Amino acid sequence: MVIKNITKKFDEETIIQNLNVTINDNEITCILGPSGCGKSTLLNIIAGIIEPDDGSIDDKKEKIGYVFQEDRLLPWKTVYENIQLVNKKASKEKINDLIELVGLKGDQHKYPSALSGGMRQRCAIARAFNFESQLLLMDEPFKSLDYDLRIHMVKNLIDIWKKWNNSIVFVTHEIDEAILLGNKIIVLNKNPCTIEKNIQIEKNQHLRSLSDEELIQVRTEIIQCLTTDNKKI
């Protein structure tokens, strides 16, 4: 999918200006940027929820899934039923496989109220993969979780994505999430939102560790982009 020259204004203020982004098939594209720079707006434009003022999207995906900061599970349905809901044709085996992949085996008959925040978010991720979208948009899905759980969720996501490969656009404020997940990391700047840096990481996600020399270097580059008052760290 190719996002071409997208411009979006709200109340005469230009939020996004002439943004060009290519989302490659079967890759994870991570988007980082300062608060309020337009990350969610960009996701909403990709999803077709809001229209840009200018620009176009080529090779648009028909089937797009969305995972939000909140899990948005139906409280009156069990884990299994919440996942099943988005794709009634999915086999029992597939749903059970997804439940196992996100570490909820044994919890499939529980209602959301009986789950922790992390478990609910894992259920939301399994549901998103059951939807079988060509493109999955994830807007800070692990925001409410502590660091340890977040890294655990990132590993879960890598396992499930490797198995049910699709394209993911993942918005986050957490640099570690981006460098563990992204085939491509796009760092945006603000007022208006344009691309500050576009980083490609070739290393297989399963083989990455936060102590890898290459990733430490990428981390430093990203911090420099996101630190406004002093570019030296």
Ligand SMILES: Nc1ncnc2c1ncn2[C@@H]1O[C@H](COP(=O)(O)OP(=O)(O)OP(=O)(O)O)[C@@H](O)[C@H]1O
């Ligand atoms: N519907 C709207 N009407 C007017 N202004 C809006 C609307 N939606 C977003 N904005 C403004 O556009 C800018 C970008 O908002 P957006 O939510 O896309 O940023 P973001 O990068 O996702 O922020 P955060 O990291 O804090 O979640 C903000 O200044 C916001 O106030």
